[in-house]
Amino acid sequence: MLQEGSVTGIEWARLDSSAEAEGRDEELAAAAQTDSQAFALLYRRHQMDIFRFLRARTGSNDEAADLTAVVFERALTAIGRYRPSGGGVIAWLFTIARHAALDAERTRRRHRSVLAPGTEPSTETHDPSLLEDGVLQRERMAELRDRVERLPSVQRDAITLRYAGGLTAREIAGTLGKSEAATQKLLSRALAALRESFREDA
């Protein structure tokens, strides 16, 4: 299914997380090494996936938008060195995103000690769909996200890459530097841990 629009004279269709999509990404990445238009298309293809992942990791729309810009700025400077590998371009972009999120987390930790109580990073949401939902539903979603945050970091990453970033197991494997089989197990364990956390609280 097409995900986003064209911004130049040639427009590349994105097919959902498929081999075709990966093939198109690789062609765009190859072209982007010398043509900024191709990079612009890569940006457009993946900006929402990256934003959703970073929104999940930071809990803030503002910070996620800033980090999304950082990710594509870093990718732009590194695109000349990009070489196709497991998980494809999307895994490469999410690796950059994951590192950007970790850097931001470290920065937050450093600043946290000097902030006054109540000045934690904003977790407000502007999502229209969420505003239309009831308070209970919003609380349940927030609760679920909190449970994910309490998982071991690698499980948390796998869950957010899968359900916020929309990556396949193969792409997650490429991002985390694991085999696809190990990633499948990791996702299963993370889901099992989430289920267990509900059971314990019940």
Added chain:
Amino acid sequence: MHDLPDAGSTEALESRLVDAYTVVIPPQLGARLEQRVSAAIELWRPSNSAGTLPASPRRRRLALTPVLLAVFLVTAAAAAGFFHFYDEAGGLAWQRAEHLGLVQTVDGYRLTLERVYADANRMLVGVTVVDEQNRGWSQVAIDDATVTDTSGGRWEEASGMSRPEGGGMATNLIWFDAVPGPAVPGRRAFSLSVPEVAVIKVASTPTPWRNVEVDVLFSFDLTVGGGAQATPHAAAESNGVTITLDRIVASPSTVRLELDVAGIPPASTAWAPIMSVRHAGVDLAVVLTTSGGGSGTTNWTSGGVDDPSGEWIVTVTEEVGEQYAEGTADTQIRLHGPWILHFTLP
């Protein structure tokens, strides 16, 4: 505090996770993001521009500016003439393609199967789509398409391009990989299925595409060109790493090379070769490499050959991998060769 829900089934939990992370970029933030990345792209200059000239400043300014884009496309494309795109992007395959001109119209969307080309590696299809009812779309495009031959073989879509020719029209080139197995040249019957047309009305950022069901099926006969397939198993060793050419499929549209690598150290990602191909005094650029995650890669050249017989030289100058570690910068690993593979096709 509300009552805690249980996790429910795995499917229900997964569904809730998707819901929990569903967000949209607020318009102001989206505009800020767009502005920042656009500026970075505009300022960017490729560090290694071998082979292709960088985009002109005018094209850079146009990148990532959807509203300007719509205006640009309407005016520029109308002046250009749409077959120019087919000639330019379709290259040799388009020039050699059979003219079909088959037309089908569904709900006011007219699809024309202009030309088709096929050989041992790939099929190229050119389809023009027109919104005859002028519904005010900023763009229309062909989304998914599939090709099957009379034996039931499915030609998998490899890549595609769509160029808007004004808001209600687009030219589309789609490449399909040949059905795996021995290439059988000759006249054959095919069908091309186009289930949907994608449409978009640029109003805000990001703007979603919508798919409109059309379920168009074109049936046609086509002479499939030839090509040479071989399993030369040519190998070269350097620094304890052996690279073997398992299979080559050489045809007019492209040359496909399947390489296996042995003795390479583990990396976080699959290894990719930096390579060149030489045949009959001509260098063919490798423009696409894919990996199934194992030790092998499949590599395609930008153009093909009419006569694959004679000596071939495949030179891999480097193998490149990435090493990731939590909290550190990515490390690129480069293994230097060269690995030079010689073989002859009959």
